[in-house]
Amino acid sequence: xxxxxxxxxxxxxxxxxxxxxxxxxxxxxxxxxxxxxxxxxxxxxxxxxxxxxxxxxxxxxxxxxxxxxxxxxxxxxxxxxxxxxxxxxxxxxxxxxxxxxxxxxxxxxxxxxxxxxxxxxxxxxxxxxxxxxxxxxxxxxxxxxxxxxxxxxxxxxxxxxxxxxxxxxxxxxxxxxxxxxxxxxxxxxxxxxxxxxxxxxxxx
Amino acid sequence: xxxxxxxxxxxxxxxxxxxxxxxxxxxxxxxxxxxxxxxxxxxxxxxxxxxxxxxxxxxxxxxxxxxxxxxxxxxxxxxxxxxxxxxxxxxxxxxxxxxxxxxxxxxxxxxxxxxxxxxxxxxxxxxxxxxxxxxxxxxxxxxxxxxxxxxxxxxxxxxxxxxxxxxxxxxxxxxxxxxxxxxxxxxxxxxxxxxxxxxxxxxx
DNA sequence: ACCTGAACACCGTTCAAGT
DNA sequence: ACCTGAACACCGTTCAAGT
Numbered sequence: 349x350x351x352x353x354x355x356x357x358x359x360x361x362x363x364x365x366x367x368x369x370x371x372x373x374x375x376x377x378x379x380x381x382x383x384x385x386x387x388x389x390x391x392x393x394x395x396x397x398x399x400x401x402x403x404x405x406x407x408x409x410x411x412x413x414x415x416x417x418x419x420x421x422x423x424x425x426x427x428x429x430x431x432x433x434x435x436x437x438x439x440x441x442x443x444x445x446x447x448x449x450x451x452x453x454x455x456x457x458x459x460x461x462x463x464x465x466x467x468x469x470x471x472x473x474x475x476x477x478x479x480x481x482x483x484x485x486x487x488x489x490x491x492x493x494x495x496x497x498x499x500x501x502x503x504x505x506x507x508x509x510x511x512x513x514x515x516x517x518x519x520x521x522x523x524x525x526x527x528x529x530x531x532x533x534x535x536x537x538x539x540x541x542x543x544x545x546x547x548x549x550x551x552x
Numbered sequence: 553x554x555x556x557x558x559x560x561x562x563x564x565x566x567x568x569x570x571x572x573x574x575x576x577x578x579x580x581x582x583x584x585x586x587x588x589x590x591x592x593x594x595x596x597x598x599x600x601x602x603x604x605x606x607x608x609x610x611x612x613x614x615x616x617x618x619x620x621x622x623x624x625x626x627x628x629x630x631x632x633x634x635x636x637x638x639x640x641x642x643x644x645x646x647x648x649x650x651x652x653x654x655x656x657x658x659x660x661x662x663x664x665x666x667x668x669x670x671x672x673x674x675x676x677x678x679x680x681x682x683x684x685x686x687x688x689x690x691x692x693x694x695x696x697x698x699x700x701x702x703x704x705x706x707x708x709x710x711x712x713x714x715x716x717x718x719x720x721x722x723x724x725x726x727x728x729x730x731x732x733x734x735x736x737x738x739x740x741x742x743x744x745x746x747x748x749x750x751x752x753x754x755x756x
Numbered sequence: 757a758c759c760t761g762a763a764c765a766c767c768g769t770t771c772a773a774g775t
Numbered sequence: 776a777c778c779t780g781a782a783c784a785c786c787g788t789t790c791a792a793g794t
Binding site: 598 | 776777778779780
Binding site: 757758759760761762763764765766767768769770771772773774775 | 778785790
């Protein structure tokens with residue numbers, strides 16, 4: 349029925365485990381993720397994963413890390429194609445973040461349900477902080493052009509990132525009124541722009 | 553060593569299971585939560601919990617529900633003791649929300665990692681929406697007094713709740729710069745007030 | 757280096773049976 | 776009504792052994 353079973357997994361078992369884990373996460377949720385089933389799906393013994401991940405949590409951490417890396421790439425790409433104004437760039441960032449969140453709901457949940465303690469892997473901590481770097485750059489530039497009020501970077505970056513992340517997180521958990529996600533996102537962007545605006549906006 | 557074992561659990565096993573589950577969640581995290589261990593801790597057989605929760609997910613849902621109920625109560629209480637101005641009431645709401653989040657980090661994670669689909673228990677959906685009712689009331693009053701700009705309620709309520717929830721969620725996952733949580737929260741409140749403010753603020 | 761197979765101590769869930 | 780005890784099909788983790 350089957351070609352003679354190969355004794356060993358052919359290629360990169362580590363990468364195969366991560367890819368398969370993400371599929372399972374997406375399709376059946378985090379509770380259904382089992383190392384033994386992953387191994388079965390890939391045709392290796394149930395003990396094989398331990399060569400690449402010391403335990404289940406290590407696999408989950410690695411999965412979250414790939415999530416942060418892809419999110420960072422996605423957000424950075426949104427800035428390449430965005431216009432020059434602060435409003436355009438913020439809108440692109442927000443839509444990009446929410447797009448990733450809705451397309452990878454379970455993964456986003458996993459990414460932020462992991463404690464980002466100093467105890468966590470350094471790579472993970474760094475990856476999750478790397479995201480806010482983008483927001484900070486955006487704000488710094490907006491301040492130079494006078495589109496953003498003069499205040500310490502964190503005093504704007506943290507509220508802004510909180511809003512973005514909060515909206516994405518509520519959307520993912522279906523806690524928002526259904527159906528009007530795009531309109532709600534427009535409101536969120538407009539509200540954030542108001543929060544960032546200088547006291548006496550330059551008359552055009 | 554022990555008093556003669558009672559054949560049945562004395563009181564309300566359902567409530568005892570929920571209370572013990574919350575303790576375990578807080579002390580050892582969600583991965584360590586097992587029905588069998590709960591049952592052992594309470595001195596009943598491992599099959600006893602199934603009389604009260606049809607499966608593990610049902611217990612988690614019920615736990616999330618108690619979380620939403622307590623959060624709602626906490627938020628409502630914050631409004632009782634707050635001042636009359638919109639700024640005061642918003643500040644009280646925000647501090648109350650973040651206080652609950654940091655004091656119940658794992659529970660908050662659980663509350664929002666449950667899909668609030670129409671498929672979810674009606675009580676759960678209702679409880680999670682009941683929260684935003686408070687925010688909506690706050691905004692409606694702020695608009696009457698001229699402290700909040702004239703816009704559809706949702707156009708302010710959703711961004712505001714996103715910000716609050718996002719900040720709480722980032723704080724819980726240790727994704728914020730450590731140590732300055734109170735100062736960061738002040739920034740978040742100030743930023744939100746700016747987002748809510750009318751275009752031409754009334755001169756005092 | 758990478759994987760297997762057996763072993764161990766756990767799970768969640770179900771169900772006949774007890775009180 | 777509420778709980779027990781046994782049974783079943785799963786887990787994660789470890790470790791000697793194979794190639």
